[in-house]
Amino acid sequence: MLAGISADLAIQASYFVTAVLFIMGLKRMSSPVTARSGILWAGAGMLVATLITFLYPGMSNYGLMLPAMLVGAVLAWWSGKRVAMTNIPQMIALYNGMGGGAAAAIAAVELYRGGTEGYASTTLAVAGGIIGAVSFSGSAIAFGKLQGLITRSIRFRGQQFLNLLLLAVALVLGALVAAHFNTSLGVVTGFFVLALVLGLTMTLPIGGADMPVVISLYNALTGLAVALEGFVLNNAAMIIAGTVVGSAGTLLTQLMAKAMNRSLGNVLFSGFGDTGGAATGEVGGSLKPIEASDAGVMMAFAQKVIVVPGYGMAVAQAQHKVWELSQLLIDRGVQLRFAIHPVAGRMPGHMNVLLAEAGVPYDLISDLDEINAEFETADVALIIGANDVVNPVARTDKSSPIYGMPILNADKAKNVIVIKRGQGAGFSGIENALFYLDNTRMLYGDAQKAAAELIQAIKAVG
Amino acid sequence: MTGMVALYIFMLAAFTGYEVISRVPVILHTPLMSGSNFVHGIVLVGAMVALGGAHTPLEKTIGFIGVLLAAGNAVGGYVVTERMLEMFKSSGRAAQERRAHGQDARAGSAARDDQERARTAGKRPH
Numbered sequence: 058m059l060a061g062i063s064a065d066l067a068i069q070a071s072y073f074v075t076a077v078l079f080i081m082g083l084k085r086m087s088s089p090v091t092a093r094s095g096i097l098w099a100g101a102g103m104l105v106a107t108l109i110t111f112l113y114p115g116m117s118n119y120g121l122m123l124p125a126m127l128v129g130a131v132l133a134w135w136s137g138k139r140v141a142m143t144n145i146p147q148m149i150a151l152y153n154g155m156g157g158g159a160a161a162a163i164a165a166v167e168l169y170r171g172g173t174e175g176y177a178s179t180t181l182a183v184a185g186g187i188i189g190a191v192s193f194s195g196s197a198i199a200f201g202k203l204q205g206l207i208t209r210s211i212r213f214r215g216q217q218f219l220n221l222l223l224l225a226v227a228l229v230l231g232a233l234v235a236a237h238f239n240t241s242l243g244v245v246t247g248f249f250v251l252a253l254v255l256g257l258t259m260t261l262p263i264g265g266a267d268m269p270v271v272i273s274l275y276n277a278l279t280g281l282a283v284a285l286e287g288f289v290l291n292n293a294a295m296i297i298a299g300t301v302v303g304s305a306g307t308l309l310t311q312l313m314a315k316a317m318n319r320s321l322g323n324v325l326f327s328g329f330g331d332t333g334g335a336a337t338g339e340v341g342g343s344l345k346p347i348e349a350s351d352a353g354v355m356m357a358f359a360q361k362v363i364v365v366p367g368y369g370m371a372v373a374q375a376q377h378k379v380w381e382l383s384q385l386l387i388d389r390g391v392q393l394r395f396a397i398h399p400v401a402g403r404m405p406g407h408m409n410v411l412l413a414e415a416g417v418p419y420d421l422i423s424d425l426d427e428i429n430a431e432f433e434t435a436d437v438a439l440i441i442g443a444n445d446v447v448n449p450v451a452r453t454d455k456s457s458p459i460y461g462m463p464i465l466n467a468d469k470a471k472n473v474i475v476i477k478r479g480q481g482a483g484f485s486g487i488e489n490a491l492f493y494l495d496n497t498r499m500l501y502g503d504a505q506k507a508a509a510e511l512i513q514a515i516k517a518v519g
Numbered sequence: 520m521t522g523m524v525a526l527y528i529f530m531l532a533a534f535t536g537y538e539v540i541s542r543v544p545v546i547l548h549t550p551l552m553s554g555s556n557f558v559h560g561i562v563l564v565g566a567m568v569a570l571g572g573a574h575t576p577l578e579k580t581i582g583f584i585g586v587l588l589a590a591g592n593a594v595g596g597y598v599v600t601e602r603m604l605e606m607f608k609s610s611g612r613a614a615q616e617r618r619a620h621g622q623d624a625r626a627g628s629a630a631r632d633d634q635e636r637a638r639t640a641g642k643r644p645h
Contacts, residue, residue, distance in 0.1 A: 075561070079558050079561070080535055080539065082554070082558075083536075083539045083540070083551075083554060083555065083558065084539050086543070086547060086550065086551055086554045086604070087539065087540070087542050087543040087544075087547065087551070088544075088547075089544070089546065089547060089607045092547060092550060092604045092607055093601075093604045093605060093607065095554065095604070096554055096557070096597065096600045096601050096604055097601075099554065099557060099558055099597075100557075100597050100601075103557070103560060103561065103563075103593055103597070106561060106563075106564050107563055107564060107567075107593075110563075110564040110567050110568065111567075113567070113568055113571060115571075115572070116567075116568070116571030116572065117571060117572075118570050118571055118573060118579060118582070119571075121570060121579060121582070121583050121586075122567055122570050122571065122586055125570070125583045125584075125586035125587040125590065126563075126567075126586055126587075126590045127590075128587055128590075129586065129587040129588060129589065129590030129591040129594065130590045130591070130593075130594040132591060133590070133591040133592075133593075133594040133595030133598065134594050134595070134598055136595065137594070137595045137597075137598030137599045137602070138598055138602070140599070142602075142603075145549065145553070145599060145603065146549070148595065148599055149549075149552060149553050149556050149596075149599065151595070152556055152557075152560075152591060152592050152595035152596045152599070153556045153559075153592070153596075155588040155589070155591040155592040155595070156556070156559050156560055156562050156588070156589065156592035156596075158584070158585070158588040159562045159563070159565075159566045159585045159586075159588040159589035159592060160562050160565070162566060162569065162581050162582065162584055162585025162588065163562070163565045163566055163569045163585055165581045165585075166569040166570070166572075166573055166578050166581050166582050166585065167569065169575070169577060169578055169581070170572070170573070170574065170575075170578055177522065272552070273552055276552055276555060276556050276559075279556075279559050279562075280555065280558075280559045283559045283561065283562045283565070284529065284532075286562070286565050287565065288525055288529075290565050290568055290569070292564060292565055292568070293528065294561055294564060295561055295562065295564065295565050296525065296528055296529065296532065297528060297532045298558050298559060298561040299559055299561070299562075300528075300529050300532035300533050300536065301532050301533075301535055301536035301539070301555075301558065302536065302555045302556075302558050302559040303533065303536065304532070304533040304534070304535075304536035304537045304540075305536035305537065305539060305540040305551075305555050306536075306552070306555055307537075308536075308537050308540050308541060309540060309548065309551065309552055309555075312548070313548075397545070397546070399545050399548075404548070404549045404552070405545055405548035405549060406545060406546050406547060406548035406549035406550065406551075407549050409545075409546040409547075409549070410549050410550065410603050410606065413603075413606035413607050414606050419546060419607055422546060424544075424545045424546070
């Protein structure tokens with residue numbers, strides 16, 4: 058009896074320490090200087106909580122638990138270490154989906170077992186179950202889209218109606234279970250199947266460009282599901298960590314949607330994101346190509362160059378070459394800065410991560426608000442695989458799907474050099490007016506190759 | 520824990536999450552999303568408890584899957600976040616590390632070659 062009490066006390070105390078470490082860790086992650094230590098603190102918290110949970114009273118099935126932990130941990134460790142920085146967004150989606158699936162699994166075990174007592178507890182288990190299951194299958198689709206496994210966005214008439222219907226039926230089944238009216242195997246199973254299908258049908262019509270917002274939303278939803286299952290299991294660590302992630306993730310989702318000038322509802326229900334086809338259109342002027350040698354000379358004798366990287370740089374893995382190029386220019390006395398749009402790449406901060414990987418110091422990197430006034434005094438704006446985030450149409454054309462989105466004012470620079478693979482439109486399918494301006498020159502080619510050619514050209518200047 | 524106390528915890532934790540994140544600069548948004556993704560990996564302790572109390576083969580199977588997924592969430596979230604945050608350096612620190620040759624040994628070989636080249640480029644006299 059005494060041993061039981063002290064074990065319980067040790068568990069509660071450890072969970073308390075874990076909650077503190079998580080919150081302190083997230084706090085430290087909010088500054089580039091302390092960010093690294095933040096994840097170590099949070100990691101220590103996770104270790105403490107996991108180890109102490111083995112002392113939980115009345116647990117069995119250790120023979121299943123240890124292999125499951127081992128397999129999950131090894132696979133995730135292996136994939137996480139191996140993945141290229143360019144593909145980080147889809148890995149976050151994948152790991153997040155796993156968390157949602159785990160929350161749904163907890164709900165399923167509790168509901169199948171009939172282990173929850175009282176209406177409140179069962180209702181929370183059902184709520185966490187549906188949210189976790191939607192996050193699980195939705196994140197899987199997000200992963201598939203970003204990984205290039207799913208290339209089409211499947212849309213049909215009445216899709217929203219079908220989603221609503223699925224949600225309604227799932228909620229009715231959930232209510233039957235929650236009210237202890239019918240907790241049979243069939244009803245519980247039907248509830249989870251419908252929730253999983255709902256995650257699929259909700260996410261399939263959303264285009265790749267909107268995936269960051271969707272992943273962020275599912276991240277918040279998983280947090281919420283974890284918190285709800287925490288209430289069911291009376292587990293303070295899960296409640297606190299899940300809720301903190303739920304609210305933080307919601308805020309992050311709002312920030313992202315705001316940066317894209319979209320409301321969350323618009324992202325989820327409008328189906329825009331990789332079409333925008335209606336507004337592709339009439340932009341005056343012509344595309345004027347330039348040779349790498351000329352572009353190199355132009356930059357070598359510039360006083361101020363602003364580099365605008367985009368997803369094209371990530372695809373070509375050009376960040377190392379771009380930094381090499383930038384260092385050459387800095388050595389020549391050129392004032393050089395990197396300008397990053399909040400939604401450049403596939404996620405906010407995606408470009409920062411890639412540039413950091415190449416060794417670019419973060420104080421050379423500026424975000425939209427800091428740098429936008431400086432384009433007017435820049436001799437060259439070098440656009441590397443960025444498109445929509447520098448499209449002036451967002452300021453002028455009310456019919457454009459990106460109208461109103463804050464953009465980098467690259468068009469205000471004295472000269473604009475655009476490194477681009479081909480003449481096609483960008484990720485959103487919207488024609489870019491910047492490319493047709495009088496002071497814009499197009500440098501066609503893979504970003505890595507083009508950067509290498511520019512390096513040669515600048516070295517040739519001497 | 521009574522229902523009301525649980526509700527208070529929920530409310531306070533929600534405000535904490537909101538406040539902690541609201542001061543984060545854009546450059547850390549991706550690592551932060553990844554970091555919060557890691558934090559909800561705490562679902563692992565719940566999955567362990569659920570599997571630990573499972574009796575029928577069905578419950579055990581679902582519990583097993585739950586623990587496996589949760590362990591993946593926690594470990595994967597940690598590895599990816601740590602890899603990203605490891606790379607953040609200021610000009611001063613980057614220069615220091617260039618001198619000390621303390622570059623990340625775990626980067627891919629291609630990345631290492633490029634970093635080597637970048638380092639040589641950075642060393643040239645100003």
